[in-house]
Amino acid sequence: MASNDRQAREERTRLRTYQARQEVHRRAVRRRTRDNVIAGVALVVALTLATGAQLFYFGGGPGTPEAEPTPTATPTPTASAEVPSPDLAEDRTWVGELALDDTTLSIELDGQAAPQAVASTISLVDSGFYDGLTCHRLTTEGIFVLQCGDPSGDGSGGPGYSYGPIENAPADDVYPAGTIAMARVGGDDQSQGSQFFIVYEDSTIPSDAAGGYTVIGRVTDGLDALRADITDFGVADDGTDGAPVVPVSITSFVVE
Numbered sequence: 001m002a003s004n005d006r007q008a009r010e011e012r013t014r015l016r017t018y019q020a021r022q023e024v025h026r027r028a029v030r031r032r033t034r035d036n037v038i039a040g041v042a043l044v045v046a047l048t049l050a051t052g053a054q055l056f057y058f059g060g061g062p063g064t065p066e067a068e069p070t071p072t073a074t075p076t077p078t079a080s081a082e083v084p085s086p087d088l089a090e091d092r093t094w095v096g097e098l099a100l101d102d103t104t105l106s107i108e109l110d111g112q113a114a115p116q117a118v119a120s121t122i123s124l125v126d127s128g129f130y131d132g133l134t135c136h137r138l139t140t141e142g143i144f145v146l147q148c149g150d151p152s153g154d155g156s157g158g159p160g161y162s163y164g165p166i167e168n169a170p171a172d173d174v175y176p177a178g179t180i181a182m183a184r185v186g187g188d189d190q191s192q193g194s195q196f197f198i199v200y201e202d203s204t205i206p207s208d209a210a211g212g213y214t215v216i217g218r219v220t221d222g223l224d225a226l227r228a229d230i231t232d233f234g235v236a237d238d239g240t241d242g243a244p245v246v247p248v249s250i251t252s253f254v255v256e
Helices: 002-058 115-127 223-229
Strands: 093-100 103-110 137-139 145-148 179-182 196-199 215-221 250-255
Touching: 093 115, 093 215, 103 115, 103 223, 103 250, 115 215, 115 250, 215 223
Parallel strands: none
Antiparallel strands: 093 103, 093 250, 103 215, 137 145, 145 196, 179 196, 179 215
16 A cells, blocks of 8 residues: 555655656746747847838938938048038039039029028038038939038938028929939928939929928039939939949048
């Protein structure tokens, strides 16, 4: 009888040990499953944030809700954090040249029609801010613009300040070939900075909740060369909105 009782106790002990091990295994499986779910959710969130950041930073200028926001850590020429006074535009027309690689455009800026934007542009030009910056965005469908002047090179940078309101925007949303205008964040008329775009073919650019885009001047000569040397080659990866196939840098920018 004692032998049978001992055997029964041993069997019960083995059963409890087995059941305990099974419970430990089940808990480990549940923990791994939970951890995998948490990791998966974290990955989805990370990917969502990364995609959002790309949309935020690469959408810039007319036709998309782009950010032309705060300066980045990218080394850039020093610019004042204060918005230049509109008086700097002197209520007159400024003439000058903008060289993109080996293509030189003759330009004029209208300090009477857009005093704040022109004053900012003149100040940045005189400080050397634009020297060596790229033209990071080309659009070839719907609207036809080449966008330049971002110190970070991806649509996210600016001069360390932003300003508004919008000045001299066309009431009919038509921007003739040769127009030079300021890029900004969609829906924000106080977000203009250093980024500008050149319209190389007549374009209708719809206004948004903030209005249109500040026209600061126009190209008076060299637009055909801009098309032949840069825009006719299109957008990288056969796209219609993105980095131009021909890498473009501002090699010189002078006004007087």
